[in-house]
Amino acid sequence: MVRLSRVMLKEAGHAIDKTLSEILVCPLSKQPLRVCEKTKSLVSDTIGVSFPIKDGIPCLVPKDGKILGEDGDDASKAS
Amino acid sequence: MAALLGTVFPVTFTGHNQLPAKFPSRRRIVVKSSTSSDERQILFNRIAPVYDNLNDLLSLGQHRIWKNMSVSWSGARRGDKVLDLCCGSGDLAFLLSEKVGPSGKVMSLDFSSEQLAVAASRQKLRGRSCYKCIEWIEGDATDLPFDDCEFDAITMGYGLRNVVGRDRAMREMYRVLKPGSRVSILDFNKSDQSVTTFMQVLVFLTRRCGCLICEFMFPKANNLLGGFGYCKDWMIDNVVVPVATLYNLAKEYEYLKYSINGYLTGEELEALAMEAGFSSARHYEISGGFMGNLVAVR
Numbered sequence: 454m455v456r457l458s459r460v461m462l463k464e465a466g467h468a469i470d471k472t473l474s475e476i477l478v479c480p481l482s483k484q485p486l487r488v489c490e491k492t493k494s495l496v497s498d499t500i501g502v503s504f505p506i507k508d509g510i511p512c513l514v515p516k517d518g519k520i521l522g523e524d525g526d527d528a529s530k531a532s
Numbered sequence: 533m534a535a536l537l538g539t540v541f542p543v544t545f546t547g548h549n550q551l552p553a554k555f556p557s558r559r560r561i562v563v564k565s566s567t568s569s570d571e572r573q574i575l576f577n578r579i580a581p582v583y584d585n586l587n588d589l590l591s592l593g594q595h596r597i598w599k600n601m602s603v604s605w606s607g608a609r610r611g612d613k614v615l616d617l618c619c620g621s622g623d624l625a626f627l628l629s630e631k632v633g634p635s636g637k638v639m640s641l642d643f644s645s646e647q648l649a650v651a652a653s654r655q656k657l658r659g660r661s662c663y664k665c666i667e668w669i670e671g672d673a674t675d676l677p678f679d680d681c682e683f684d685a686i687t688m689g690y691g692l693r694n695v696v697g698r699d700r701a702m703r704e705m706y707r708v709l710k711p712g713s714r715v716s717i718l719d720f721n722k723s724d725q726s727v728t729t730f731m732q733v734l735v736f737l738t739r740r741c742g743c744l745i746c747e748f749m750f751p752k753a754n755n756l757l758g759g760f761g762y763c764k765d766w767m768i769d770n771v772v773v774p775v776a777t778l779y780n781l782a783k784e785y786e787y788l789k790y791s792i793n794g795y796l797t798g799e800e801l802e803a804l805a806m807e808a809g810f811s812s813a814r815h816y817e818i819s820g821g822f823m824g825n826l827v828a829v830r
Contacts, residue, residue, distance in 0.1 A: 473667050476639070476682070480675040510648055512670040513677040 469506055479504075480513050496521070569643070569672075569696045576620070576694075577646040596623075598718055598823050599689055603627045605816075605827050606716035612684035613637040615708065617673050617701075618691020620644070622651030622666070628687060629662045638666040639678070645670055674700040678708045686715040693719050693795045702808035709830045715810075721817050721824030722795045801826045 474488045479497035486495040486504075494503040495511055502518040504511065603624060608614045608631045616625045619640035628638045642648050648668045655663050671677050673688075674697045686705050695701045705715050796804065798815030805813035805828035813828040 470667065476637075476679075477669070477677050478679050480671060480677040483679065486677075507645070507670075508649070508652070510645075510652065510668050510670055511677075512645070514643055514670055514672045515675050517670075 469509055469511060473511070477511060477513065480515050481518070494519075572694055572696070573643050576642075576644040594819065598818060598825075599623050599627060601818060602687055602689060602716045602718035602825050603631060605714070605825055606685040606687050607714045608632055608636075608685040608687075611635045613682065614639070614685045614687070615678070615683045616640045617686065617688040617705070618642055618694065619651060619668070620647045620689070620691075622654055622668075624687050624689045625651065625666050626654075626658070626663060628685075629666050630660075632662075632665065634662050634665055636665055639669060639683075640666055641669045641671045641673065641676070643670065643672055674704060676704045676708055680707055681710045682708045684710055684713050686713075688715070688717045690719050692717050692801075693791050698796070699804060699808065702804050702810075706809045706830055711830050713830055715805075715826075715828050715830075717801070717826040717828075719824060719826075720792050720795065721821055722792065722797050798824055798826070802828075 469488070471488075474486065474495065477486055477495065478484060479486055479499065479502070481502065482497055482499045484497060484499040486497055488494075489496045489503065492503060494505050495513070496503045497518075501521045503521055504513050504518050506512065606614070606628075608628055610631070610633050612632045613636060614628050614632055616628055616638060619625050619642045622640060625638050625640040629636070632638060640648075640651065642651075648670055652668050655666060655668075669677065673691065673695050686709055688705075692698055692701065709715060798817065801815050801824075802813040805826065810828040810830055813826065815824055815826045817824050
């Protein structure tokens with residue numbers, strides 16, 4: 454059942470493996486990341502930056518981070 | 533990585549030799565070396581579609597042997613959680629997954645989205661069960677998205693030479709490695725000592741062969757350093773780049789010459805690792821000194 458749900462998440466193309474999201478940290482703050490289903494991204498609440506997930510691949514290059522606005526939505530690029 | 537014909541012409545590079553001024557160069561294109569991380573990212577995105585084919589062609593398949601050696605040196609074992617940096621199209625990641633098995637985990641990181649796309653599609657096509665343990669991540673080797681002391685082994689194949697900020701990358705590798713674990717870094721070898729090996733092969737060829745081909749290829753054989761540096765530049769200008777031209781990637785592969793010239797020697801790599809905090813570091817020359825593999829222990 455766990456394997457099936459992992460496969461389904463992967464093939465969705467936007468979400469990532471839950472185990473993977475627990476291993477990854479923010480490349481800038483080195484703090485845990487939160488998966489945001491709404492924006493299909495990984496969010497660093499510590500520094501207020503989100504990183505996109507494209508085709509199931511987390512994009513954690515620091516310059517690709519987007520600063521979150523006051524309402525938690527993406528405002529601008531981190532760099 | 534684009535490996536040269538190391539097994540046929542086991543040359544290494546001092547990085548200080550230039551083509552003789554009077555030698556008629558067939559190519560007059562002046563290539564500016566890529567210095568920024570962004571430029572290199574664009575370069576590796578551009579060569580992604582033909583990367584694997586050119587690696588096989590230019591190294592006559594030898595790069596597979598070197599990569600297998602590098603994985604063995606990493607000490608990766610069944611069930612381990614390992615990291616492959618600058619994974620490109622995934623060669624080392626696939627080898628690591630065979631070592632750690634389905635109970636292990638391979639995190640594979642690269643800054644080129646195109647290379648990762650190729651890697652992910654290769655993973656789907658191959659379909660071996662152990663490959664399912666590989667996760668692809670777009671990231672920066674100088675700012676790793678991992679916690680401290682996370683990995684049982686780290687590999688890096690033909691990546692450190694292309695990283696802007698090698699000392700920072702080395703410190704990051706140290707940080708995310710578990711105490712007592714190893715990092716195994718494979719790349720071209722930049723060494724003066726291998727000139728002796730090269731000259732021994734050269735003398736053997738010219739004496740035994742005595743044919744026009746050898747005379748054509750080694751016209752500066754009587755000048756030790758000139759012949760050595762000339763051969764390296766000759767190989768890149770007259771073998772690698774023409775092959776890359778067939779794929780419309782001549783400029784990208786001319787970058788190879790500048791990146792090798794700007795790389796570190798084995799001793800310098802060992803010093804870099806020690807400065808980053810590793811408890812020991814040893815650089816091994818392989819394939820007649822053409823390639824080198826740094827092994828450092830946290």
